[in-house]
Amino acid sequence: MSTIQAVLRRKPNSAGLFPLAIRLTKDRKSSYLYTGQYIDEKFWDSKHSKVKKSHPNSKRLNNLLLKKLSEANDTLLNSDSSSTDQSVNKIKKAIVGEDKKEFFEVSEIFLGNLLKRKKFNQHYNQNKRIEIFKNFIGRSELAFTDLDVTLLKGFEAHLLFERKVSPRTAVNYLMLIRTIYNFARKEFNIDYNNYPFGKGKIQIKFPETEKIGWNKEEVQQLETVEGITHAQQQAVHVWLVSFYFAGVRVGDVLKLKWSDFKDGRLYYRMGKNQKLVSLAVPEKAQIILNSYEVEKGKKDSLVFPFLKGTNLKNEKEVATRVKTITRNLNRRLEIVAEKLKIDKKLSMHIARHSFGNISGDKIPIQMLQKLYRHSSITTTINYQQNFMHKETDDALDSVINF
Incomplete structure (x- = not known):
């Protein structure tokens, strides 16, 4: 004999709400079919196995429970009338669907x-x-x-x-x-009928994010900062090299090798999309690089020492180390910003924002696309509009400056 019943499971989620479920019982063994709905315990009528009327969606939830009970009951009736005995888990699979993935x-x-x-x-x-x-x-x-x-x-x-x-x-x-x-x-082949995304459902809309980079005067202070530790100075060097090369991502900076530099140019492959990049080495960047030339003579030796001892052929190990190193670099950069008394965030990613902020309206968008290594110029336009303020500032000034 098999039984079914709507129940409130005593396993609350992180919001403290309890799941509505259908309990299947056969031969004193139970399994549960979840409805995906959660309610506060106070709204559950345990005597009548339904959601109390005081719940704002009680009618809809109770209709859902009735539907689930009906579906389960049909399967249980077929199971009880079948000549072959079935376990409660097999019955559950028959209801949910053997081949369906959750x-x-x-x-x-x-x-x-x-x-x-x-x-x-x-x-x-x-x-x-x-x-x-x-x-x-x-x-x-x-x-x-x-x-x-x-x-x-x-x-x-x-x-x-x-x-x-x-x-x-x-x-x-x-x-x-x-x-x-x-x-x-x-x-x-999951059914599309229950798809919860799209018009009238859950729509993915990206909120505008605030991108604030450092300005020219602030970067100059960073270039000449004094009274910081060796570790903090190394973090500043990594940040500046990223900035001087139009915001090279930190993972790519940390993996730079001396063999990537030829005839006054940097040649490297981006880790994010494997694009080949070639940029002239600015004089400011060269001065920093010169201070790390201790192991330049060694074949394929790294410019910066942070990944030393890491198996560079093991991509997972490299990715894990880069994450840890970046976190440490960002902590050191925060301390440097405090010492400079600059009330702006300073992290490795801010190097890219700072390049965008200082370039502003000065560089044609097509050239910025090349410098940023964007596949689409639309990406560049959307990114750079965070830093292009001259036209809007002039328009505002033309109205209120009387």
């Missing part, structure tokens, strides 16, 4: 593909986001039919108001969930 199962495949493509930093960040989502819902399985607008809006609110992340970071989480959902649709 969200976190597909997530593991998606993350595994990132590792195969040697996207180690991306894998690290995306894996952390999936774990945070998993902790929010309070369980390790999530059917795609349960991944609906209500759940995602609740997760977004959790990110913004409980975890206190920025709106852009919250969008990154939703983008990851959408990417995995699309991957599941393509690779595992």
Whole structure:
């Protein structure tokens, strides 16, 4: 004999809400089908196994429970009338669908593909986001039919108001969930009817982000800073080399070798997109490089010492070390900014923003595209508009300056 019942599971998510589920019981063994919906314990009527009317969405939630109960009951009736005995887990699979993948199962495949493509930093960040989502819902399985607008809006609110992340970071989480959902649709034929993204549902909109770089006078102070430690001076050198080469990413700066410099030019392949880059070595950059020439004679020796002892052929090891080194460099740069009494953020990525800020309207956008190594000029325009203020400033001044 098999039984089914709507229940409130005693496993709250990180928001303190409890999941609504259907309990399947056979031969004193139980399994649970989750609806993807969560409520406060005070709204659950345990006597009648339904959501209390005091809940603002009680009617919709109770209709959902009835639908799930009906689906489960049909399968259980077939199981009880079948000549072959079936376990509760087999019955659950019959209800959910034997071949259907659930969200976190597909997530593991998606993350595994990132590792195969040697996207180690991306894998690290995306894996952390999936774990945070998993902790929010309070369980390790999530059917795609349960991944609906209500759940995602609740997760977004959790990110913004409980975890206190920025709106852009919250969008990154939703983008990851959408990417995995699309991957599941393509690779595992997940039904499109329940797709929670798009018009009238969850729409991905990027909030404008504030990009503030250092100005010319501030960079000059950084170039001549005194009274700092050797470690802080090295951090400043790495930052300035990045800045002098139009904002080369920190990972690429740390991996620079003496063999990358030929005839007064820098030749290197970008780590992000494997593009080949050639830039003339500015005089200011050459002065810094000259101070690190101790091991220049050694074949393929690194310019900066930070990755010394790292197996450069092991891309995962390099990616992990670069992340740690960057964190340390940023801490040292923050201390330097405090000593200079400059009330602006100073990190390795700010070198790129500072180049954009100082270049402003001075350089044609097509040339900036080459310097930034952007594939699309649209990317350059969108990036540089954060620093191009002359026209708007002049327009404002023309109106109010009377």
